[in-house]
Amino acid sequence: MSDIGPELPQDEALAAEHALGVLTAAERAAAELRMASDPAFAAKVEAWRERLASLAEEVEAVQPPAGLWPRIAGGLSVNDNQAVVRRRLRFWRGATVGSLALAAASLAMVAVLATRPPPIIVTPPPGPMMNARLMPTSGGRPMFLAAYDPQRKAVLVASLVPPGSDPTHSHELWLIPADGKPRSLGLVEQGASKSMPISDRMAAMATEGASMAVSVEPMGGSQQDGPSGPVAAIGKLARI
Known part of the structure; x- marks a missing residue:
């Protein structure tokens, strides 16, 4: 983390x-x-984003040199085993803090491993973490912040609504995947945060670009298959 300043x-x-x-x-x-x-x-983060927003407007766009992308593309390997080799290289680099002989032996082992077929992965690794800023439909600051952790298969949500501001209603969080049908994730208490574990089926729907929304419902949540009250805030999942 860089040094922002002692003050x-x-x-x-x-x-x-x-x-x-x-x-x-x-x-x-x-x-x-x-x-x-x-x-x-x-x-605090939202306050800093607003404070720094004007700086971005002062930065002029810079056109990259014409030959930049060809040079980058020319340096990319087309070997399907390259990702495996890189992972193994990182492992051996971390292990070879001894002598040059040990480093040479490590590189030799990498060369041997690189000639083997890539391993078959039965279960795909978890995808990247994603978050969503749920903005009010009328505009303004975010009302809710959500983050999806694919490794734990859980949605973390924080309500920025002042506690007790609407004591006669519940706020319900919904996941809206590509098919457009809302799936309830549960209730969100005003001014609080919680972790919501989700099923494997729901996790498969939590992809980049899927929407998350919060509706205003009667106490206890919607009694139908979808929101029964107005949508207060909505946002899209994006990679962190």
Whole structure:
């Protein structure tokens, strides 16, 4: 994490760095998870995003050199085993902190392994983490923040609605996949956060571009197969 400055508290510095986009992939994923479980931190990030939005407008677009993409494309390998080789190389590089002889032996082993057929993966690895900022249909700031963790098959959701602001209704979270039919994920308490485990079938529908929405329902949630009340906020899942 970069040094934002000694005058900022740690939480403020992290929120500012996340808004600036200077965190590593692992730090960014951890920050998104925290936003989904910590409304106060999520509010800090949103405040920094608004504060820094004007800076983006001042940055002029830069046209890349004409030969840049051909040089990049020319450096890409077409070997199907390349990803396997890279993973094994990283493993051996981490292990070879001894002598040059050990490093040479490691590289020789990589060469042997690279000649083998790629392993057959029966179960595909979990996809990337995704998040969604659920914006009110009338515009304004996000009302809910959601993050989908494919490894744990769970949706983390945080309500930015002030607690007790609507005591006569429940807020219900819905996943709307490509077929357009809403699937209920459960109720979201105002001003609170929770983790919602989902089934394998539902996890298969939680793909990039799928929508998440929150509807205003009678106490206890919708009594029909879909929202029975108005949709208060909606957003799309995107990769973190």
